[in-house]
Amino acid sequence: MLEIHRASLKRNRVDGYGEVRVTLLYNPATLHQWSMGPINSSNVNEMWWFLQCILPALKLYLIGVKALLYQLFNNPLALPVLPAQNGKVAIVTGGARGMGYETVRHLTRLGMHVIIASNHDNEGLTAVKRICEERNDAQVEFEHLDLASLRSVRQFVKKFKHRGLPLHVLVNNAAVMLVPETKTEEGFEQHFGINYLGHFLLTSLLLDTLKQSGQHDSYSRIVTISSSAHHMGQLSLKEAERRHSYSPHAAYAHSKLALVLFTYRLQQELTAGGFPVTANVVDPGMVDTALYRHLCSPAQLAKKLVARLLFWTAAQGASTAIFAATAAELEGVGGCYLHNGRRARSAAASYDEALQAHLWTQSCRLAGLLPEPCRAD
Numbered sequence: 001m002l003e004i005h006r007a008s009l010k011r012n013r014v015d016g017y018g019e020v021r022v023t024l025l026y027n028p029a030t031l032h033q034w035s036m037g038p039i040n041s042s043n044v045n046e047m048w049w050f051l052q053c054i055l056p057a058l059k060l061y062l063i064g065v066k067a068l069l070y071q072l073f074n075n076p077l078a079l080p081v082l083p084a085q086n087g088k089v090a091i092v093t094g095g096a097r098g099m100g101y102e103t104v105r106h107l108t109r110l111g112m113h114v115i116i117a118s119n120h121d122n123e124g125l126t127a128v129k130r131i132c133e134e135r136n137d138a139q140v141e142f143e144h145l146d147l148a149s150l151r152s153v154r155q156f157v158k159k160f161k162h163r164g165l166p167l168h169v170l171v172n173n174a175a176v177m178l179v180p181e182t183k184t185e186e187g188f189e190q191h192f193g194i195n196y197l198g199h200f201l202l203t204s205l206l207l208d209t210l211k212q213s214g215q216h217d218s219y220s221r222i223v224t225i226s227s228s229a230h231h232m233g234q235l236s237l238k239e240a241e242r243r244h245s246y247s248p249h250a251a252y253a254h255s256k257l258a259l260v261l262f263t264y265r266l267q268q269e270l271t272a273g274g275f276p277v278t279a280n281v282v283d284p285g286m287v288d289t290a291l292y293r294h295l296c297s298p299a300q301l302a303k304k305l306v307a308r309l310l311f312w313t314a315a316q317g318a319s320t321a322i323f324a325a326t327a328a329e330l331e332g333v334g335g336c337y338l339h340n341g342r343r344a345r346s347a348a349a350s351y352d353e354a355l356q357a358h359l360w361t362q363s364c365r366l367a368g369l370l371p372e373p374c375r376a377d
């Protein structure tokens with residue numbers, strides 16, 4: 001991994017030109033330094049901005065273009081007839097809007113009791129109202145969960161467990177994308193904290209209930225929503241502590257890679273323990289939702305132009321998550337990266353077992369859990 005470690009500028013008093021020194025960090029053990037000049041200070045700022053912001057953004061947009069080309073030539077998954085889910089309980093994070101909402105809607109239609117776990121109370125309550133207006137026998141409710149606060153995650157789980165309900169499906173769907181640099185309650189970078197660490201803690205704390213609720217002819221299922229953006233992710237657990245070189249594009253990609261690594265490791269743990277629970281990860285494609293609201297203005301404009309033609313609707317985008325949560329074909333099948341209803345290959349880095357193990361251990365530490373296996377302290 002290549003990242004700018006330090007940059008400094010020496011300005012010549014006479015002509016205003018100077019020299020820029022850049023230290024590149026290939027890995028923690030190898031430092032290389034070189035000097036370039038003459039470069040004036042405005043160039044330095046431009047180069048700095050280019051390297052830190054534009055390159056990750058370009059990479060992410062290229063991945064987006066590739067995904068859109070796929071969608072140009074392929075129809076979204078048409079869901080098969082799915083088995084009834086009466087008596088089963090699901091939690092869907094971020095289920096108040098977008099793909100999460102469509103997932104909740106479909107699961108309730110199949111007879112599941114669904115809990116929308118989200119941070120916007122009004123949106124959550126409106127979602128419940130809309131679903132109940134559509135079907136008055138729908139079993140759906142809202143519970144507050146702010147993934148930007150590990151304290152809130154713990155409170156949510158405590159409240160849920162207090163009710164003594166089983167849990168058959170957990171959909172880790174909520175996310176933020178391209179948010180400006182801010183921290184979660186515990187001081188983690190937002191993409192890392194909300195998209196990954198919050199879900200890591202939520203899943204870990206609910207794992208015993210999922211294990212107890214599954215049976216060997218009817219596994220409990222953990223469905224985690226990642227993104228094709230994970231292909232440009234580079235795992236850096238220091239992401240949360242970074243002061244310089246913040247790129248929201250890179251931060252989103254890292255968080256989505258972490259979710260894939262986590263899912264694969266989790267499945268290994270579940271298989272080794274013989275537990276009736278599976279964990280799969282889903283790439284929903286490019287879907288027209290509010291997730292894109294933090295795009296810069298030119299990208300917003302470009303997105304608006306192509307969205308109608310090439311983006312999938314929230315219902316179409318949700319179909320693979322619904323499939324992963326309920327399809328008979330996936331009974332007892334875990335550790336898959338699913339895209340448009342099919343298994344696909346995820347990024348090479350996601351299969352690195354040492355990295356999976358490292359992330360697992362570090363995540364336990366950051367979330368305040370005892371490692372191996374992750375247990376509440």
Ligand SMILES: NC(=O)c1ccc[n+]([C@@H]2O[C@H](COP(=O)([O-])OP(=O)(O)OC[C@H]3O[C@@H](n4cnc5c(N)ncnc54)[C@H](O)[C@@H]3O)[C@@H](O)[C@H]2O)c1
Nearest residue numbers: 094098099119146147148173174175227286287289290291
């Ligand atoms: N839309 C796309 O093109 C696309 C592409 C790839 C992956 N995804 C993934 O699909 C999933 C669903 O996204 P969407 O497109 O429906 O976006 P969305 O913005 O419509 O929904 C995101 C949900 O996450 C919730 N959320 C955000 N921060 C939260 C927090 N701190 N605590 C609890 N909930 C929080 C929001 O309230 C919202 O309900 C995300 O994981 C996203 O990364 C989307």
